[in-house]
Amino acid sequence: MKKVNVKKMVLLAVLISQALVLSIIESWIPLPMPVPVPGIKLGLANIVSIIVIVYFGYREALAVVLIRCLLTSFFSGGITVFLFSIAGGILSTIVMSFLYKKFSNVFSIIGISISGAVMHNMGQIVMAVIVMKDIAVLGYLPVLVIAGIVTGLLVGIAANLLIKGLEKSKMTL
Amino acid sequence: MLKKGDIILVALLLVAAVTAIAGMTMFRSNSGDTEKIAVIKQGNVILKEIRLNEVGKSERITVEGNYKNIILVENRKIRFEESTCPDKVCVKTGWLTNEGDMAVCLPNQVMVKIEGVNMDVDGVTY
Incomplete structure (x- = not known):
């Protein structure tokens, strides 16, 4: 029988529920948007994705994102929202894991978070093009890239502080 | 805290986004x-x-x-x-x-x- 790592399973479950709570909380925060563009979110749940990438790895991060998107769409949204968040979530998790593993010397956690946020928005736009069957939706991309830089920066700063705190507390995940 | 790659990344993304927005605005106003x-x-x-x-x-x-x-x-x-x-x-x-x-x-x-x-x-x- 395959040995189940109970500690890891519990920790990941707790992290998923935290990601879930964060994505519900962020839907209460009104974002100041100069131009109304669909798909702009703070992406607080990305803090959890970054933590999982740093402390566990890309497989665990993908699992966390998948389950989080599934559960979020149960609470709010539905199938269309699920398609958008899963496209963005998977793309951003793959890119962030890759950058963290191979290019940690070039990018800090903040840079990785920014690229994750931008990739998240790009994934959503690609999904929007598929769903709407209309290439005109790509016109939203530049604004979404700029939004991703801002939200990725904020999320990256938060994740960075969290990692520093975890290191200081000598807590092992 | 920030590394060199971060700044280059943000600069490249900003340039690309601003260029695209400028291009689209010009294209639009030329439509006559x-x-x-x-x-x-x-x-x-x-x-x-x-x-x-x-x-x-x-x-x-x-x-x-x-x-x-x-x-x-x-x-x-x-x-x-x-x-x-x-x-x-x-x-x-x-x-x-x-x-x-x-x-x-x-x-x-x-x-x-x-x-x-x-x-x-x-x-x-x-």
């Missing part, structure tokens, strides 16, 4: 005097095409789907007036008046966009 046609689509189905220059009385169009959108058409302009979707980005987009303007309600998969057609082209279907 064309007839404006509002297209209402749900998924890949075109629900309605409206010649905006020829709208007399204002009209409301209801689109049902996962949610309900009410689209208001007036002379030379069109907008999402009401929607039951969660984020209401479609309503916040406001009036669409120029060629290239668009508003999207992704949860309902509804899109309204304005296309320009040269006056001498015929064969526009309703």
